Amino acid sequence: MANVEETAPESLPRKSPRVWLAPAVVVSLLMALLATMYLAYVVDPSKHLHDFPVALVDQDSGDVIGGQPTNVGKQINDALVQQIPADKFDLRVLGINEAQQQLNTGKVYGAIVIPSDFTKRLGIFAAASAVPGDVTRPQITVFTNPRTGTFGSQVMQNIAATALKQANDTVGRQLTGTLNTRLQPSGGVATLPGLSKLMLAAPIEVTVTPFHPLPGGTGGGLTAFFYTVMILLAGFTGAMVINGMVDAALGFAPTEFGPWYVHNPSVPISRLRTLFLKWAVMAGTAPVVAGIFMGVGQWLGMPIDRPLLLFLYSTFAITAVGVTALSIVSALGTMGLLVNLVLFIVLGLPSSGGTVPLEAIPRPMDWLAAFEPMHQVYLGVRAILYFNGDGSAGLSHACWKTLFGLLIGLLVGLIVTGYYDRKQLHRAPAAAR
Template sequence: MDEKEMKEELGKGKLYGALVVPADFTSATTALTGAATTGVPTRPTLTVLTNQSAGSVGSSLARTATTQAAENASLQVGKELTPQGGTGQAKLPAAARVLLADPAAVAVEDGHPLDSHSGLGLTAFYYALVLVVVGMLSANVISGQVDHALGYTHNDMGPLRLHRPLIRATRVQTLAISSTLMAGLSLLMGTLVMVGAIGLMGMDAAHLPLLWLFSVCAIAVSGIGALTLLAVFGTPGMLVVTLVFIGMAVPTAGATTPLQALPGFYRFLAEFEPLRQITGGIRSILYYDAQADAGLTRGWVMMAVGLTAAALFGFGMTGWYDRKGLHRIPAETEPAKTAAPA
């Protein structure tokens, strides 16, 4: 891989790190055998590049591996240079002999520098996590408020318990109402998240209109997905939502621990877990100048796929419930006739 391709890969989060070997490394190390005797040695440098934007743990692992590889390579080259020093090597100064034994210097640099308020490459993950959690919590609130507005449940406001007259609505209608409200609420919540993260906490961010649009869509998709699970599974649906959007999503997000270091089951989940897709899109906007192939396109596509799957599953199952007569309020049964006394 040449230097240009390496920088492009680092600039898209495709690499956790890299080891740069200068083009004149061989000639520079060979020249040390003569330079050591003349007293003008020029030590070649192997450069280790890190990439915290691709993941802090992954970048740390890459730095450790490449640094060790560079140091081992320098020692191996030193073993080959030592015989070339000839019999005069014993007369060389101690510093020259040490130089020949370990001829290459190892320098560590940031291959894709981030701004100072980027949380060492973790702001994209935490921002995406906030979007998903906001979508979940909003869905939970909307579900309860819609049920109250339709008269299916009570609504406690401090010491007061409010109840509205029953408005019969099918499960499909209820899900449609909740999803519409979720889409509208996501406009407000996405704005509040951006104001809190950028305005109050000072997070570094560019492409603000795109970030706002992506944030709103991420909240809407997460919320509608959560509403679907609540509509299909009922009260246990919140446990399913927590498992899908948090429990299985955080380890597979790829923002902290690299996917390559996870078991196969988690790598499989990472292909469709929403948090990973949203994190990839946010990372592209925040760190990689909103490049399409740095995770942004995948984020948009997977959100569209997730929304479509949620709609098909949610309306399909609730429609089936309605057709089977599994209404939320069972049909009233006629009271049994009592026998008249003789």
């Protein structure tokens, strides 16, 4: 029994709204969703900052300034904890080893490090304002993490320009007051040289430097994102091409080459066996495409330190996306093309975290990243390309989520097409008129 509904030509006149209204509505709604998703996450990322992870390391051992035990590093540490908005930043007070570990695995976007001799250098710097001698400004280092993306580095630079500027002003006033007390114990105001006043007004040198900089050929940290897009397109677009060409070869859909129209006789094959055939083609094509991607990348000078790992994971991800996309089309028919487009591309790009971090996009999009395939694949590709394939940098998470997605795709395809076959909802072309 074929589930075919035939429509007489005269019941579908050219001017009927059914011909043009439905496609126009679908396209308009799709483009409205696309515009909302893409523009909402890129128009003003700073406005949407939330839970942005930053490490704060205070190594200062303190010193005696003006006869009093002093630890300026701790004062700055406490001030930063209070001043940096908790609703926007996840400020993690860590030791230096743990901070480096989190930088090396992409767990934080940067780190503020106060050195162990910070207070001692401040005391020497203040004394040098009134007595001769060589001196250097005490330094706080702000490490950016370019392997997590360029936007994170910009946020760390903003922290250095705002929060640490306030700390600089506060420490400058304290040093000026301490020096005045030392020079005028009776309570008067010492007359400091103009250059000394200027230097004491901003005694801390804030240095912004990348932690473990990226090598050349990485597009400033964008190659991982675009490689991810290539993998998703290979799975999604490849599945659509395979679906159309296999259906045409089996006689379930016509093939057109310019003015030539070919519709092969349909082959008596079940929906489930047809899906098995498409899955097999997808699985065989995935390693070929993964190899092509790697070859083009190396030809263009992109550094790939773990080529075998990248090849294996790319093949795995392309297969998972392709299998799931084919299952959706087999279950939903033509509507499956639209569902795949929304699932893998329209919702995937804004929630991938590849260009703008998840902590800088609207929270509903951040929620999408929990299950969107593009984000999971991006974490895996980024870990392989930038973090030496470290599992804790996102590769383990990506592998499990990719496997979970593949299993869902397999189950959907098996259950739905098996159900259609049991109900004898076979695929058959409309009778020739």
